[in-house]
Amino acid sequence: MNIGAAARRTGLPSKTIRYYEEIGLIRPARDSNGYRDFSETDVHKLAFLGRARSFDFSIEDCRSLLALYEDSSRASGDVKRIAQGHLDRIDARLAELNEMRRTLSSLVDTCAGDGRPDCPILQDLAAEETDLS
Amino acid sequence: MNIGAAARRTGLPSKTIRYYEEIGLIRPARDSNGYRDFSETDVHKLAFLGRARSFDFSIEDCRSLLALYEDSSRASGDVKRIAQGHLDRIDARLAELNEMRRTLSSLVDTCAGDGRPDCPILQDLAAEETDLS
DNA sequence: TCTTGACCTTCCAGCTACTGGAACCCCTAT
DNA sequence: ATAGGGGTTCCAGTAGCTGGAAGGTCAAGA
Numbered sequence: 001m002n003i004g005a006a007a008r009r010t011g012l013p014s015k016t017i018r019y020y021e022e023i024g025l026i027r028p029a030r031d032s033n034g035y036r037d038f039s040e041t042d043v044h045k046l047a048f049l050g051r052a053r054s055f056d057f058s059i060e061d062c063r064s065l066l067a068l069y070e071d072s073s074r075a076s077g078d079v080k081r082i083a084q085g086h087l088d089r090i091d092a093r094l095a096e097l098n099e100m101r102r103t104l105s106s107l108v109d110t111c112a113g114d115g116r117p118d119c120p121i122l123q124d125l126a127a128e129e130t131d132l133s
Numbered sequence: 134m135n136i137g138a139a140a141r142r143t144g145l146p147s148k149t150i151r152y153y154e155e156i157g158l159i160r161p162a163r164d165s166n167g168y169r170d171f172s173e174t175d176v177h178k179l180a181f182l183g184r185a186r187s188f189d190f191s192i193e194d195c196r197s198l199l200a201l202y203e204d205s206s207r208a209s210g211d212v213k214r215i216a217q218g219h220l221d222r223i224d225a226r227l228a229e230l231n232e233m234r235r236t237l238s239s240l241v242d243t244c245a246g247d248g249r250p251d252c253p254i255l256q257d258l259a260a261e262e263t264d265l266s
Numbered sequence: 267t268c269t270t271g272a273c274c275t276t277c278c279a280g281c282t283a284c285t286g287g288a289a290c291c292c293c294t295a296t
Numbered sequence: 297a298t299a300g301g302g303g304t305t306c307c308a309g310t311a312g313c314t315g316g317a318a319g320g321t322c323a324a325g326a
Contacts, residue, residue: 004302014303015285023283033292035303044259051258055233059283069255079254080246087241090234097230100188101223108220113213121212122202125184126177137273147274148314156312166321168274192312268326275320284310291304296297 006038010046017046025049025063057086139171143179150179158182158196190219 006028007014020026021036026045028036038046048069052062061082068074068082107121139161140147153159154169159178161169171179181202185195194215201207201215240254 002303013285016283018304019284033303035292047261048258051260053283055237056230065255065258068252069259072250074250074252074255075248076244076250076252076254077246077248079252080241080244083237083241083244083254087234087237090230090237094227094230094234097189097223097227101220101227104188104216104220104223108213108216111209111213111216113210115208115210117205117207117209119201119207119209119212121209121216122198122207125181125198126202127184128180135274146314149312151275152313166274167276168321186312270325271323273320273322276318278317279315281314282311286307286309288307289305291302293302294300296299 001038001043003036003038006036006043006046009043010050012046012050020046020049023059025059025066055086056090057082061086134171134176136169136171139169139176139179142176143183145179145183153179153182156192158192158199188219189223190215194219 001009003014003017006012006017010017012020017026021028026042026049028038028042031037045066048066049062052065053059057065064082065079068079103124107124110120112118134142136147136150139145140150143150145153150159154161159175159182161171161175164170178199181199182195185198186192190198197215198212201212236257240257243253245251
């Protein structure tokens with residue numbers, strides 16, 4: 001199967017698939033004309049990678065997960081550890097973003113948004129840190 | 134004021150301050166020895182940038198916000214438009230992350246995480262898309 | 267006076283995970 | 297023969313820094 005067909009099958013851009021080969025996530029065979037020739041196994045791996053990436057797992061996490069996926073004697077604990085670590089990162093990011101959203105949306109709400117120059121958003125950004133020392 | 138002092142005052146790494154100069158966000162004066170000489174105004178701008186970046190505003194948004202901050206005849210509507218656009222992006226990202234978190238945490242919860250190979254996480258990642266066509 | 271150490275400078279490379287584009291090859295259909 | 301729609305490699309660029317090398321500057325201490 002050519003790269004275009006693999007791309008259609010997996011929903012990944014051809015560019016991304018070439019990149020995954022370049023960094024050693026997959027090793028598709030080659031035809032005599034130099035074209036990549038993807039097996040069903042390759043397509044499965046690509047789909048696996050696509051789904052893992054959709055969870056925002058890093059490429060290195062994906063590499064580990066793929067290795068575990070291919071190792072039938074894996075321990076689910078190893079998989080869980082990676083997933084839990086990632087979940088923790090997601091939670092940390094969610095906390096950050098929620099805090100930003102809270103502050104920013106209250107600033108946006110109190111800004112008149114008209115032609116006048118007064119703006120609580122700029123006031124906040126420019127605020128001197130209150131130094132209690 | 135040397136870059137180190139400016140860094141201490143603003144909480145930004147010296148490297149970042151140099152980078153901000155390089156991309157034209159600030160233009161500190163220079164001493165005769167070539168050292169950057171930061172004015173109070175420079176420090177205020179850096180603090181402004183630091184706070185804006187802490188809200189995850191892009192550098193280009195920061196550039197626009199800083200320009201508006203310095204323009205006393207600005208319209209608050211221009212500021213609000215930028216902030217609202219950014220808020221929308223934050224909301225979109227929050228929705229994505231919440232969805233990831235929901236799915237991933239339920240997978241993590243159902244994974245035994247022991248020495249056995251069975252793993253619902255890997256099963257999900259490897260799942261064939263159900264094709265209803 | 268010399269040296270040490272903490273500053274400062276510029277420049278270049280690297281990080282993540284791709285993406286775009288140029289220059290070129292291959293294959294099929296007309 | 298040619299046109300098109302594949303494919304190939306390689307290089308550069310994205311965002312926002314960060315690390316490191318090689319070297320200049322300055323104040324304090326022996």
